[in-house]
Amino acid sequence: MNPILRDLDKLYFCSFEKGEIRAGDVVVIDTGLEKKVIHRVVSVNERGIITRGDNNYADDSWTLRSEQIAGKVMYALRGKRKWIVRGGWGGQIQSAPTIFKRKLLWRVHGILRPIYQGLVTSEKLGFISLPVKAIALQRPEGVELLLMLSGHIVGKKKTGEPWRIKPPMRLFLKESDLSEIVDRMNSLQSPRMK
Amino acid sequence: MMHECSLPTINPQVVCREEFDGWAILFDPDSGKAFGINPVAVRIWKNLDGKTKKEDILQELKSSFSEVPENIESDFVDFVRDLVEKGFAGYEV
Amino acid sequence: MESTAGRGEKIYPLRRIYFYLTEGCNLACRHCWIDPSYQHADKVYPSLPLNLFRSIIDQAIPLGLTNIKLTGGEPFLHPQIFEILELIRSKKLKLEIETNGVLCTPELVSSIARCEMPMISVSIDGADAKTHEWIRGVPGCFEDTLKGLSYLVEADLKPQIIMTLMKKNRDQIEKMVRLGESMGADSIKLNILQPMARGDSMHKEGEGLSVQELMDIGKWIEEILAKSTSIKILYDLPLAFMPLSCMFGDEGSGCGVCKIQEILGVLADGSYALCGIGRNIPELTFGHAAYDNLEDIWRNSEVLRQIRNGLPNRLKGICGKCLMKNICRGSCIAQNYYRNKDLWAPFWYCDEAYREGIFPEGRYV
Secondary structure (H helix, E strand, O other): OOHHHHHHHHOEEEEOOOOOOOOOOEEEEOOOOOOOOOEEEEEEOOOOOEEEOOOOOOOOOOOOOOHHEEEEEEEEEEEEEEEEEEHHHHHHHHHHHHHHHHHHHEEEEEEEEEEEEEHHHOOOOOOOOOOOOOEEEOOEEEEEEEOOOOOOOEEEEOOOOOOOOOOEEEHHHHHHHHHHHHHHHHHHHHHOOO | OOHHHOEEOOOOEEEEEEEOOOOOEEOOOOOOOEEEOHHHHHHHHOOOOOOOOHHHHHHHHHHOOOOOOOHHHHHHHHHHHHHHHOOEEEEEE | OOEEEOOOOEOOOOOOEEEEOEEEOOOOOOOOOOOOEEEEEOOOOOEHHHHHHHHHHHHHHHHOOOOEEEEEOOOOOOOOOHHHHHHHHHHHOOEEEEEOOOOOOOHHHHHHHHOOEEEEEEOOOOOOHHHHHHHOOOOOHHHHHHHHHHHHHHOOOOOOEEEEHHHHHHHHHHHHHHHHHHHHEEEEEEEEEEOOOOOHHHHHHHOOHHHHHHHHHHHHHHHHHHHHHHOEEEEEEOHHOOOOOHHHHHOOOOOOOOOOHHHEEEEEOOEEOOOOOHHOOOOHEEOOOOOOOHHHHHHHHHHHHHHHHHHOOOOOOOOOOOOOHHHHHHOOOOHHHHHHOOOOOOOOHHHHHOOOOOHHHHEEE
16 A cells, blocks of 8 residues: 555554445455455445555455455554545545556556566666665675665665666666675675674 | 774664653564664664764763763674674665 | 574573472462362372482483473472472572462471572462462461561572462552562562463453553553562563563563573473473373483474474464564463464463554554
């Protein structure tokens, strides 16, 4: 449900005892599994309730009964910021930019993906030089590198594994820059970091 | 050993949850590990940006907390080393 | 601290053994989670044979044994308790004892005092005879317990009082603190009534306190009672409900930090078990001291291996989400299994708090 809801947000929800479930509501779904799912109601019909995460490309595979809905999310708290999570029409409006972005990205992704894959495999990368930096973290299995750009994580490299770079960042990074980071880490790490 | 003289920077994935009494839990969603730190350590955590110098952080601690122990510097070093060993902080390379 | 075996598995040292020395107990407590038989003049129940006790200790020391806990039933009912204490002393093992104090004598106390760093807890559940004896089921035991406690104080053994909280005694916490002060106790540990064995019946009969009531008591202790006394008060709630300073601070007691991966229980009949729960749940026993090699049990018992490999990541429900799970480890695996027949089920108290929406928000993801 990113960006409206993110991991670690605290959610306040209430049951539907006094109201009906409407398209646009963000609901807590009791899947019967360990983890509850928070998704938005796409439609309510005679067969049941259809839901989907704002960022997902398809509706959830289930059709829910009302008793499988544990409640409707009313508020969310992130750090000290608390905001209303809209439902019904308000919810549909609130989620519209995300859904539009998702659809747009899906289309653009479909066009660009083959080109991107081609570029990545041909290694003709590194159009411009970006001011990236890396942080080396000690993990039980070895050193993990986090690639940072302006305070955001854009890639990771675990010991013995290749870099995993968030698309489309790989286009802007030179292979030599990434290798240099690994070399620097190898030459600079203290005995503790090995 | 460059890391002996420079300070690490916090692992940006780690969540710092402050509690009512000034203590906080550091939680690494990647490893699932969590541990508690006291108010002085919370202040250190907030200053581990890879830029602020150890002397400046120690100075801030001395001016912010009324009863700073004499061996604060060695406690500081131990805490920072502990963060690095747990993967809660790392060095810029 | 653990090392790694050749096949890549961690080797856990066996640091502590809890000896449930006697099948019988001289009191008949309403809330007991072990449910021993009531032993009196006309009826005596078996105890762990001394030769088995000795054999277990000899096998356990090379595995890393440093601490022994003697409990029961009632450990002082054991007919060879003096020999047991002498053996513990000669092996320089740290000693912990949980007793009701009734059978404590000056001779026994001096024998305990010769052991390495003895830590002794005496159960007192009411600040007056009426309440204590209602809970403990035997008339006259209050006076005997106080006398036993006084011997321990006189020997400077710094005894701890353990009080289990329930509806009947919830208004006596402060009186208990004053009693502890006047007797010279070192600390008071307040346990919550666990819904296991007889404690389960009490819970079902509504004699236990609700999660909210227990949380309110915790707040009152922290904000008011603890400030009015020099005696240490340890409130045994799951870690998610305790201040971080209790777990991570210099003055923390380490209270509630579960060391299940380095503990083994031995029942009065010589069976190895997860803990005293083995008396009620046979599947949590792993063999017998008379026939099985301890190292083999400790290294290869299926349940112990499951616990080592599964904790804390396999914990379910709120325990799986809890930020304290690495140190709390489900609070009490035995209890969780007893109630759900599932080692990874969440701890009942945390589960109830979570369902009621009063689990501390900042402590889970």
